[in-house]
Structures are given as C-alpha cells and as structure tokens.
Amino acid sequence: xxxxxxxxxxxxxxxxxxxxxxxxxxxxxxxxxxxxxxxxxxxxxxxxxxxxxxxxxxxxxxxxxxxxxxxxxxxxxxxxxxxxxxxxxxxxxxxxxxxxxxxxxxxxxxxxxxxxxxxxxxxxxxxxxxxxxxxxxxxxxxxxxxxxxxxxxxxxxxxxxxxxxxxxxxxxxxxxxxxxxxxxxxxxxxxxxxxxxxxxxxxxxxxxxxxxxxxxxxxxxxxxxxxxxxxxxxxxxxxxxxxxxxxxxxxxxxxxxxxxxxxxxxxxxxxxxxxxxxxxxxxxxxxxxxxxxxxxxxxxxxxxxxxxxxxxxxxxxxx
Amino acid sequence: xxxxxxxxxxxxxxxxxxxxxxxxxxxxxxxxxxxxxxxxxxxxxxxxxxxxxxxxxxxxxxxxxxxxxxxxxxxxxxxxxxxxxxxxxxxxxxxxxxxxxxxxxxxxxxxxxxxxxxxxxxxxxxxxxxxxxxxxxxxxxxxxxxxxxxxxxxxxxxxxxxxxxxxxxxxxxxxxxxxxxxxxxxxxxxxxxxxxxxxxxxxxxxxxxxxxxxxxxxxxxxxxxxxxxxxxxxxxxxxxxxxxxxxxxxxxxxxxxxxxxxxxxxxxxxxxxxxxxxxxxxxxxxxxxxx
Numbered sequence: 001x002x003x004x005x006x007x008x009x010x011x012x013x014x015x016x017x018x019x020x021x022x023x024x025x026x027x028x029x030x031x032x033x034x035x036x037x038x039x040x041x042x043x044x045x046x047x048x049x050x051x052x053x054x055x056x057x058x059x060x061x062x063x064x065x066x067x068x069x070x071x072x073x074x075x076x077x078x079x080x081x082x083x084x085x086x087x088x089x090x091x092x093x094x095x096x097x098x099x100x101x102x103x104x105x106x107x108x109x110x111x112x113x114x115x116x117x118x119x120x121x122x123x124x125x126x127x128x129x130x131x132x133x134x135x136x137x138x139x140x141x142x143x144x145x146x147x148x149x150x151x152x153x154x155x156x157x158x159x160x161x162x163x164x165x166x167x168x169x170x171x172x173x174x175x176x177x178x179x180x181x182x183x184x185x186x187x188x189x190x191x192x193x194x195x196x197x198x199x200x201x202x203x204x205x206x207x208x209x210x211x212x213x214x215x216x217x218x219x220x221x222x223x224x225x226x227x228x229x230x231x232x233x234x235x236x237x238x239x240x241x242x243x244x245x246x247x248x249x250x251x252x253x254x255x256x257x258x259x260x261x262x263x264x265x266x267x268x269x270x271x272x273x274x275x276x277x278x279x280x281x282x283x284x285x286x287x288x289x290x291x292x293x294x295x296x297x298x299x300x301x302x303x304x305x306x307x308x309x310x311x312x313x314x315x316x317x318x319x
Numbered sequence: 320x321x322x323x324x325x326x327x328x329x330x331x332x333x334x335x336x337x338x339x340x341x342x343x344x345x346x347x348x349x350x351x352x353x354x355x356x357x358x359x360x361x362x363x364x365x366x367x368x369x370x371x372x373x374x375x376x377x378x379x380x381x382x383x384x385x386x387x388x389x390x391x392x393x394x395x396x397x398x399x400x401x402x403x404x405x406x407x408x409x410x411x412x413x414x415x416x417x418x419x420x421x422x423x424x425x426x427x428x429x430x431x432x433x434x435x436x437x438x439x440x441x442x443x444x445x446x447x448x449x450x451x452x453x454x455x456x457x458x459x460x461x462x463x464x465x466x467x468x469x470x471x472x473x474x475x476x477x478x479x480x481x482x483x484x485x486x487x488x489x490x491x492x493x494x495x496x497x498x499x500x501x502x503x504x505x506x507x508x509x510x511x512x513x514x515x516x517x518x519x520x521x522x523x524x525x526x527x528x529x530x531x532x533x534x535x536x537x538x539x540x541x542x543x544x545x546x547x548x549x550x551x552x553x554x555x556x557x558x559x560x561x562x563x564x565x566x567x568x569x570x571x572x573x574x575x576x577x578x579x580x581x582x583x584x585x586x587x588x589x590x591x592x593x594x595x596x597x598x599x600x601x602x603x604x605x606x607x608x609x610x
Contacts, residue, residue, distance in 0.1 A: 022424075025423055029417045029429065039465050040440075043446045044445065047442070049444070049445070115334055118330075119331075119335065119338060120334075133596070137527075139584075141527075141550045142527075142549070145577070145581050146349070149351055155366050155574070157351050160366040198603060198604065257533075258550065279443060279444045288444045292443055
C-alpha cells in the first residue's frame with residue numbers, strides 16, 4: 001500500500017483490462033462532453049453564415065457565398081458592418097464602457113479589502129462583508145430599477161431631496177454623460193464587495209511575522225499597508241488586471257440591456273444589444289453573425305495576448 | 320508609547336466609520352425601495368417617502384401576492400431554479416470527477432476540449448440558430464439545457480476534489496471499490512462546502528437571469544421567468560396590457576406596486592445568501608487558484 005502511494009501511477013495501456021477497469025470514468029464523462037459538443041461546438045458551424053447569404057429554410061451548405069450583384073465577396077458583411085455607423089458606435093461604446101468599468105471598478109475591491117483588513121472588530125468586519133456582498137446577488141433588472149427609484153428626474157429619491165433643498169435636479173438617467181457615470185457607478189456598487197473576497201484571501205496568506213517585524217521597526221499602519229500588504233497581494237492584482245484587460249472587448253448582455261433607455265442610446269448601445277436588435281429582432285442574420293465573429297476573434301486575441309504578457313512578467317498565466 | 324496606541328485607536332475608528340458609510344451605500348437603495356413598497360399613495364405622489372414608509376399599508380403586497388400572474392411566475396421560476404441547480408450540480412460533478420484521475424487516458428485532450436469553450440464563444444446568432452434547429456425556441460427546456468454546465472464552476476469543483484487526499488481514493492481502489500462507489504462514498508460526502516457554493520452560484524444565476532428567456536421565448540409568456548416579467552412591467556413593454564391591470568393606472572399606487580414587485584423578486588435570495596457566506600468565500604478563492 002505504501003508503495004502504491006509513493007510511486008506515480010504508471011500510464012496504463014489501453015487494453016481489455018484498462019477498459020474493464022476505467023470504463024466507468026468515461027461513462028461519467030459522456031453527458032458533460034455531449035453537452036459541450038451540442039451547445040458549445042455545434043453552434044460554431046453557423047459561424048460560416050458570416051461569409052454567406054442567409055436564407056430561411058435552406059440547409060447551411062446550400063446557402064450561397066456572400067456576394068454583391070453575383071460577384072462573390074465573402075467579406076461583404078464585415079464591410080457592411082464597418083460601414084454601418086450604428087455598429088461603429090456600438091463597438092466604440094463597448095470599448096469605452098469596459099475601459100471605464102476597469103478604471104473605476106478594478107481598484108475599488110482592492111481598496112475595500114485593505115480597509116476591511118484594518119478593522120479592529122471581527123464581528124463588525126463580518127457584518128460589513130455580508131452587506132457588501134449583497135449587491136452581487138441582485139439581478140440587473142432589479143439594479144436598473146433601483147437606479148430609477150434613486151435617480152429618476154422628478155420622483156427619484158436623490159432628485160426629490162435636491163429639489164426640496166432648493167437645488168437643480170440632475171438628469172442622472174437621461175443625459176448621456178450622466179448616464180455613463182450612473183452605469184459605471186452601478187457596476188462598481190454591484191461588484192466591489194464580491195471582488196474583495198479574492199484579495200482578502202490573498203491578504204490572509206501573507207506571513208504575519210512580516211507585520212510583527214515591521215511593528216518592531218516602528219512602521220505605522222500605512223507603511224505596513226504600502227510595504228507589506230500591497231506587495232503581498234501584487235501577484236493577485238497583476239493576474240486579475242491582465243485577465244480584466246483580456247475582456248475589454250467582451251460584454252454581457254443583461255446589464256446594458258436592463259440599464260439602457262431611449263434617451264441615451266448614443267452611449268448605451270453596445271455590441272451585445274446591437275446584435276440582439278439587428279439580429280434577433282430585425283433578422284439580419286449574416287450581418288450580426290459577422291459582428292459576433294469579429295467580437296469573439298478580437299476577444300480571443302486580447303485574452304491570449306494578456307496571458308502571454310502575464311507569463312512574460314513572470315507571473316502565473318491565467319491557464 | 321501611550322500616545323502611539325491612542326493614535327492607532329483613532330485610526331481604527333476612521334476605518335470603522337468609512338465601513339459604516341460603505342454599508343449604508345449598499346443597503347440604502349433597498350431600504351428606499353422597501354419604504355416605497357409599504358407607503359401610502361398620497362405620500363408617494365408627493366415624493367415624500369425616503370427611507371421610512373409613510374402612511375404604512377400592505378396594499379401593494381396584497382395586490383402583488385394575490386395576482387395570479389406573479390404567483391405563476393414565482394412558482395415557475397422557483398421550480399426552474401430547483402431543476403437547473405440540481406441538474407447543473409450533477410453535470411458539474413460528472414465532468415469534474417473523472418478528470419482528477421491521472422490514469423485517465425486522453426485526459427489532457429479532454430481538458431483542452433473543455434477549456435476552448437471558455438475562451439471562444441460561437442456568438443449570439445449561431446446560438447440562436449442552434450436553438451431554432453433543435454426546436455428549443457419557445458420551449459421551456461431552453462431555459463434549462465443550454466446553461467446546465469458552467470466550465471468555470473467545474474474547475475472550482477475539480478480544484479476542490481484535488482484537495483481531497485489521494486490516499487483515501489487509492490485505498491478504496493485497492494479494496495476493490497468501483498469509481499462510482501468512490502465518488503458516492505468518499506468524494507460527495509466530503510464535498511459539501513463546494514456543493515453549497517456551486518448550488519448558490521447556479522441558483523442565483525437562474526433566478527436572476529432573463530437574457531435567454533428574452534431571446535428564445537417570445538410567445539409562450541407562461542414560461543417567462545420572474546425577472547423577465549419584471550423587466551417588461553418596469554419598462555412598460557406591454558404598456559396597454561399592464562395599464563389594463565388593476566392598480567397600474569393610479570400613479571401613486573403604481574410606484575408602490577413596482578417597489579413591492581421588485582421586493583418580491585429579490586427577498587428570496589437575500590434571505591439565503593448570508594447563511595452560505597463561509598462556503599462561497601472558499602468557492603471564490605478556490606476558483607482563483609487554478610491548477
């Protein structure tokens with residue numbers, strides 16, 4: 001038995017005994033792999049539509065290649081997309097909102113974790129944590145509705161307080177610049193507590209002797225934060241930052257879709273909502289497949305580069 | 320020395336006050352909402368309700384709770400969430416468990432096959448066309464099957480399984496236990512924390528999700544999950560239908576009704592998550608330390 005434990009398990013040849021022994025593991029894997037084939041790999045065959053003319057009720061292979069007046073031009077829909085002002089705007093908005101999210105949303109959980117770490121009372125710290133995790137469990141429909149309740153022009157709580165005190169009401173939701181601030185703010189509000197979990201774990205992993213030694217040397221609270229805590233969590237910060245940079249072209253659908261309103265579409269339309277509107281509502285299938293493919297490929301490129309940079313810097317890669 | 324410790328004390332209080340402020344910012348919107356849902360119509364019309372209900376009454380809750388439309392959506396979403404959570408946990412276990420065995424031939428190929436799906440998505444339209452080809456559009460199964468396995472959650476579970484000592488498994492193997500028996504008798508009983516965490520992640524995802532329903536279900540309104548119903552009502556998507564409904568005509572009551580509806584859809588999750596805090600903290604932390 002002891003020998004079994006110490007020796008690395010030798011790779012076994014695939015023969016009758018191997019199959020007899022290990023078939024159960026493959027049987028267990030069958031359903032998950034079938035799921036991935038059907039729901040993750042099968043849709044990839046429709047990507048070819050980005051280069052074809054979509055026709056309803058026609059097999060994929062029989063749809064003609066994208067063409068302009070009979071002249072085959074498989075990149076036709078990519079050209080149409082980039083010639084389309086709505087798409088260019090959605091692309092720009094995606095990058096802009098993601099960047100703002102990163103700039104505002106990335107430091108927030110780090111700062112919050114540093115502050116939590118300084119709290120003297122354990123019970124109090126746990127309560128604050130529980131409260132700060134709460135927004136993460138709200139759906140975007142509900143967060144959007146909370147924003148309306150707070151920020152609506154006349155009946156929102158903030159504006160009715162402002163007007164009551166004789167001030168001018170602020171158009172948080174119907175002016176483009178204010179809406180962007182509200183959108184980004186809601187994102188920070190939703191995620192800073194949840195995001196701090198990972199940093200708190202990293203801080204907990206720092207050797208406490210370092211702090212004791214620093215105290216003996218007369219280092220104060222902020223010196224310790226700057227010279228011990230921050231360097232201690234630096235690897236976590238770098239990996240997460242790079243990972244976030246990798247998602248700069250990404251973008252969920254539920255948040256922008258729930259938070260947008262008709263008055264701010266010039267800043268609120270992102271690629272995912274554009275694809276929903278033009279693809280699923282107006283059924284411009286080839287055009288939106290091309291847009292989606294563009295987003296996936298650029299996103300993949302960003303992610304792979306981010307990972308490569310992470311490894312170059314001597315940090316752990318993301319995978 | 321004394322002065323210094325007094326200074327530290329003062330610093331502590333600055334952080335405490337800061338944290339109190341942050342907590343207030345977190346709960347303030349919910350309190351405002353709760354106050355509105357419990358307030359009288361007149362006070363709402365005059366925008367006099369802030370953090371405490373005025374003209375306290377439960378009319379809005381009575382309307383919401385007795386409305387068959389909400390009852391239906393609530394029960395349907397609860398059933399849907401339960402089914403999705405159980406199914407997803409089973410699928411996640413089935414995927415994570417075999418992958419911890421170094422003897423599994425083709426393990427690295429399978430791992431690559433799985434990882435690719437994390438970083439490359441076919442896109443919204445190809446997914447939509449697939450659902451259409453599988454006859455899943457307008458079908459309630461579309462809210463269950465396409466999201467029944469999250470690779471990210473699978474990695475969390477696999478990392479947890481790796482943390483269980485190999486010796487337990489190996490001695491059971493020598494005693495002649497089959498792999499399924501090892502899973503049922505050793506791994507599942509030891510993995511309650513990760514099951515609790517992932518159950519919470521899957522349940523919250525399904526309870527809060529509405530994008531798939533919005534895209535794949537248009538006419539079969541009885542299958543709308545609660546959040547989509549809420550979206551349509553809050554954004555007056557079917558303005559005529561909503562206005563015809565009792566209560567939504569009066570401006571004041573409309574406010575309290577909206578608030579009560581949002582509370583109704585939120586409170587279940589808010590009641591559950593604090594009890595699972597220690598589990599999901601470890602879940603998030605494991606997820607960050609990938610193998």
